[in-house]
Amino acid sequence: MSLTATRGSRRQSRYITLQVVLGILMVYFLVPFWWVVVNSSKTSSGLFGGGSALWFSDDIDYLGNLTQLFTYGGGIYGRWLFNSALYAVVGGLGATALAVLAGYGFAKFRFAGRRVGFAVLLGAVMVPATALVIPTFVLFSQAGITNTIWAVILPTLLNPFGVYLMCVYARDAVPDELLDAARVDGAGEFRTFFQVALPMLRPAVVTVLLLSVVSSWNNYFLPLAMLSDNRLFPVTVGIGLWQSTASTYGAAGGQSLWSIIILGSLVSVIPLIVAFLTLQRYWRGGLAIGSLK
């Protein structure tokens, strides 16, 4: 009895050390957020006025900065946010739909070319996405679709890793017997897929969707290369543009821009953070697909 008690308390104290370690790590991982939250409340004079960089200045002016952010340049920031959402949702949904169908196909049917197809797919996972940007740009410019929304959405549809994840998941999560039972009951292949398999694939579907949406929302190289009209920019390219303008004019000329760049950065990360926090129970298990074996 006393033995277990001492062991238990010793373990507890060890865990307190570990929790302090976790606390320190958390500070490291959150410092940039804190800096942005604090400094997006400052006016440009507060920002460059020499106050503490990690604490609020006397006048907290979120509202003023927000108004400035959403009215600067004719409200272009709102447009960027909308574009980011459009590219992420359309591209993400499309990529996920293609990945679910193909992953299920690879997992559950023995068709001619399946083995070769799967080997090619695995090879494609290793092809860096950015290596495709320049040739895709040249191809798209010949087809006349650079500088349109499609130039960003179409390449986003390609997600070989998503197919791989779906295939691995479908192989284990959907029992063949169940599919056979549905077929015996007279359901066609597509009805079997939609009514029997798809509900069982839900964790993987949410994961692939989340991964696709995140990679599209965070993409920078592709839209930077494809788009020249700033009204089509996603928020990453837009803020990058502001930042380079502000840096070029130096601290003096770019001062007014810095405060909206900082607030703009903060606003642009909120949607994904909310998505991750609310969808936690789906992605937590899902992210491990493909690494458990």
Add this chain to the structure above:
Amino acid sequence: MLLTTAAPSEAATPPRPRRSGVRRQNATGWMFVGPFAIVFVALLITPLAYALYLSLFQKSLIGGTRFVLFDNYVKAFTDPNFLDGVWFVISFSLVLIPLQMAISLAIALILDLVTTSFARFSRLMIFLPYAIPAVIGALMWGFLYSKNFGPIADIFNAFGATGPDFLSKNLIFWGLLNIVTWQWAGYYMIIIYAALQGIDPTLYEAARIDGASQWQIMLRIKIPLVAPALVLILVFALIGTLQFFNEPKILQQLAAGAIPDDFTPNMYAYQQAFTLANSNYGSAISFALGAVVFICVYIFLFATRKRGSFLS
């Protein structure tokens, strides 16, 4: 009946027990895989083939476009701008990946052990940077590094010292290393953590009965069993780092002079294709980089195949 009318190639492979739900149906199989296959051919195979094609030509003002076979590659692999970039991303990977793996593995092991609500909360917070676009993450750290409004300068000034300037030519390597570690360690941690959670707890019981300590359990059971997850992460990290672009591109203006246009191979390809309008040489660099990544990853997977990588 389907079995007997199957394709002749089936005869060559040894007969295997028929898994009842797996159907030998070409048409249905391709109907599911088809839409993806079309996108795959249009947006992966075609651009790759086209990049290869473009890279075999050279454009000049006088001679127009002419076929030069591998001249662009000879040029690339003797071009110090390109080679310096390749050397940078390789050395960056060699420092970054072990560091990142060690951090994410350590955090995952701690979180596997400590199950308080504080630990659960910190898990989420450590993961959070993954949701941040690389561009914004780089910008945030750029602010922190900045002499104008960063706290690092403030803190050191308070002690009468000069703070390190992570945006200078000497320290930019470490500045970038910190940003990338910060961005990805949480994501990798979640993958390892999920793998740890998948381990059968009766293994720990058995080990404890045999007198194994917590350390022994960690080193002999936990780490070997999450090896496939580690391999997966390594592959991701390698692919991601070799095509390094976003962070240095964003910090380029903030770090005046420390990041040239040919800092990484991808930045160099971008400069060639878009600033200098030389898409032939840009394509050659892209294709060469793609090949380097592919070969590196393939060698790595081949070397670790016994560990149960995702190719097996």
